[in-house]
Amino acid sequence: MHAHVAEAIKRPDLISLQPGLACLRFETMKVYSALGAVRHLLETGAVERGDTLIDSSSGIYAQALALACHRYGLNCHIVGSTTVDRTLKVQLEILGVTLEQVRPSKNLRLDQELRVRRIAEILAENPSYHWMRQYHDGIHYLGYRDVAEEIAREVPGGPLALVGGVGSGASTGAIATYLREAGRDVSLVGVQPFGSVTFGSEHVSDPDMIIAGIGSAIAFGNVRHELYDRIHWVNFDCALSGAVRLLRDSGIFAGLSTGAAYLATHWERRGDDSRTHVFIAADTGHRYVESAYAEHARAQDFDALEPHDITSLDELRHPWSATSWPGLAASRAA
Template sequence: MHSHIAEAIKQPDLIRVRPDLFCLRFESMKVYSALGAVRHLLDSGAVQEGDTLIDSSSGIYAHALALACHRFGLRCHIVGSATVDRTLRVQLEILGATLEQVEPSKNLRLDQELRVRRVSEILAGNPSYHWMRQYHDGIHYYGYREVAEILDREIPAGAVTLVGGVGSGASTGALATYLAEAGRDACVVGVQPFGSVTFGSEHVPDPDMIIAGIGSAIEFRNVRHELYDRIHWVNFACALSGSVELLRSTGIFAGLSAGAAYLTTLWERRGRGFRTYVFIAADTGHRYVEDAYAQHRDAWDIEFLRPHEIASLDELKPPWSAASWRDIPPRTHRG
């Protein structure tokens, strides 16, 4: 029995898609991150009951932080992207969190810069607020130790390849770290949108991509680049196609990042030696219905999709590129 809804929501479902392929499916993955971070802040005395926590979010983290604050008796203020929809806005309001959204922008960099700038302005006027810094503070890794323990216990023994959106780095980075601590041979494949600075694709725009949560237009100091073995850059059309096929073939209704991770995982496991593959579905597909799933008739057949393997970031091109990250010349690293 759970003492709070946040404890229930955070629990992932581990779904066997194929004998060697699993989906780690969350209702809202960042609840783990937020609960772990807030619990650490309270235990360390950095914040106290009744304090206000503030951060920016494109959607998932806003809900997660609001639930964590509700769970521990804290106030919550979110500077949100225009992608925060009405369903989430209403929930935040009822949970007692306050939300302000920046102006809509097709440009990921502008959206994130506006949000961070606004957070700085609010902090200047309210110095007692605690900035969660989900993109920079290592405390967001802590909550995922429990997820790694679940994976280590539930999936077959032996080597594992973890595939997921990079975003702030906390989910894939933390899971890789804790799996390695458990003695697993863990390979990590990160998924990025074009236009993200984290792994150097900022010079290749993708105006249709709406999964800002897995990319970065500003530096994210939470990302530990050395943890990633392979990187795949996926555009909107490929992510949509992966999401539609994931729903069609498995019944899993998840966000665009899950579709991109599924597409990437199917490619990575071709011709490889025996390993277990786990891809992350960070959220459900509900908020992507109008802007993505409604276009399902335009989705490509993923059987005919192939990534463009690159040896330098100058070779990046849509719709899908891939690289062994450690083989990319350091002088071309832009992250």
């Protein structure tokens, strides 16, 4: 029996779609990260029960941190993006979370900068608050050790390819790191939206981008670029096509980042079928119903989509580009 709902919903479902292909499906993935980080802070004495934890979020992490604080008797203060919808806002209110939302902005960089600026103001007024720094503090890697161990148990031995959104860097980076430390041969494939600075696509905008959670307009300290073997940049239309196809193929109803990951996985398997491919579904598709799934009729022919294979970031272009990251990174450093 679980001691708290956070412990119940954090565990993913590993779903076999066909031989050599599996989906690691979460209800909300960042609960692992938040629980692991908060537990570590309590164990090390960095915070005590009754203290207030604060961070910025576009939605998913807000719920995760709220549940972790509820689990361990801490207060929670979230500076949120305007993407925090009414369903989540009501949950946060009932859980006792203090939620502030920055002014609306169509510019992702401005939205993130406004949130960080507001956190600085709050910390100046409340120096006892603990800033979780989900984008920069390595403690957010800790919770994913359990995920790596579950993959190691459930996925047959042999080479593995892990595919998922890069985001803050803590999920795909941590899972791959722990699997590699255990001796597993892991190829890590990261998925990015256009317009993200994380892997250098900020010069290519995507006006329809609503998958900002897998990219960033500001540098994230938790992204360890050297961990990634391949990078795919996927635009909204391709991510939608992947999400719709995944639902039709498997019944899995997941977010747009999962659609992008499914598309990238489909392509990666063409080039290397010697590995078992596991792609991450970080959240469910419910918050994307109106903004994406309602447009399912515009989904493109999934099997006809192919990425532009690039050797320089100057070659990045819509709707989908991909590269071997170590090779491209080496050429940039030369």
